[in-house]
Amino acid sequence: QKEVEQDPGPLSVPEGAIVSLNCTYSNSAFQYFMWYRQYSRKGPELLMYTYSSGNKEDGRFTAQVDKSSKYISLFIRDSQPSDSATYLCAMSNYGQNFVFGPGTRLSVLP
């Protein structure tokens, strides 16, 4: 089993839809959970991060962590064409490297 699993997509949704992106992980030592967005031919940029189980909201984005199920999600409300990108989950244990999921390619159609 890979350490972090993520559906690679592609995922196509109409503008205005709610998008749900998910990752599962196997290492219960992970404490720090992140979502990165990567536009084509650009470096990943951090969207959100959280330490704890529960929800964290930032504008149209909500990150959700369920440590008991080893499952994290990113929700995008009122999705826009400019949200079209690859979304990578990442996680780490203190002092260790970040482990990335393979990314989900999202297209929001106008």
Added chain:
Amino acid sequence: DTAVSQTPKYLVTQMGNDKSIKCEQNLGHDTMYWYKQDSKKFLKIMFSYNNKELIINETVPNRFSPKSPDKAHLNLHINSLELGDSAVYFCASNQGGNTEAFFGQGTRLTVV
């Protein structure tokens, strides 16, 4: 005033050549990384340095040698390039532990 900058952005070279990619961060971070992103977009760590000291060295051919002259710089030298080395290489930095990593724009290496 780019936070993490890497050069060159594009690199096309022949098999067997030796090449270097440079990375610099002006964020004052202690930890720097090199990641490889393959054609399937999977980001995989190669090396991690903390304060010029090698912390992580994943299973990478020894043709790849990182060099950190100071904590703001982490360069990647690749000997005897092979076709399979073609990928995008990203440099990143953070303050270590659980703080978020900032990525450079990537170096697209194509070996022909």
